Amino acid sequence: MIYLSDDYFTKYIDSFSYLISRASYEGYSLPYIEKVISYSSFINELERSNITTIAFTSMEKLYYELFPKYENKLFDYDPYNIYAWVSYIYFHLFLEFQITFELIFIILPIEDMLNLYKVYHEMDYKKMYEVFKSRVPYSYLDNIMKKKGISSNELSIISHIPFSTINALRYNKRNIAKVEVSSLFKLAKALNIKTESLLTSLELEIEE
Helix, strand or coil: CCECCHHHHHHHHHHHHHHHHHHHHCCCCHHHHHHHHHCCHHHHHHCCCECHHHHHCCHHHHHHHHCCCCCCCCCCCCCCCHHHHHHHHHHHHHHHHCCCHHHHHHHCCHHHHHHHHHHHCCCCCCHHHHHHHHCCCCCHHHHHHHHHCCCHHHHHHHHCCCHHHHHHHHCCCCCHHHCCHHHHHHHHHHHCCCHHHHCCCCCCCCCC
């Protein structure tokens, strides 16, 4: 098993960039690309600091495993394209905030990142930390609920979690890390997300 380290940083940036750029080139929608990548086995490994698959698997093989219904279009990968910047930022957000890619995509979708490229691509990548934080005014749970278009009352009914508990978690009045595991499972199932995507608290200050 190979663990997450700087030694393979370029390798997984390139692989991630290749997946997004080729899938987009072949006509897959950006939300679909986000979903497929978020639930892929190699991303699940990466989120557990294991990069064995991504370290030893070619970009093309990773792509064919995730997007098997590909078209045989001529694709010339450019490691310096806009998707390379997007991937670079995503990995730094992942390393800095230690949250799932599913949650990163919810807060900062690929489409938004592409729109931010023109303004931010020549700046220090840490500027994007502040952009990311500015999109989480209350909590990750609040962002997820807004993305899913579900209210506290609706989530309470579906998950069988008290309305007061959901609002306390949603507006950072209660630490979600102290919630019973069974309740987290219920919330994750109701929201159709990974349980891990609920388990991180946003640090208010970025350490230099």
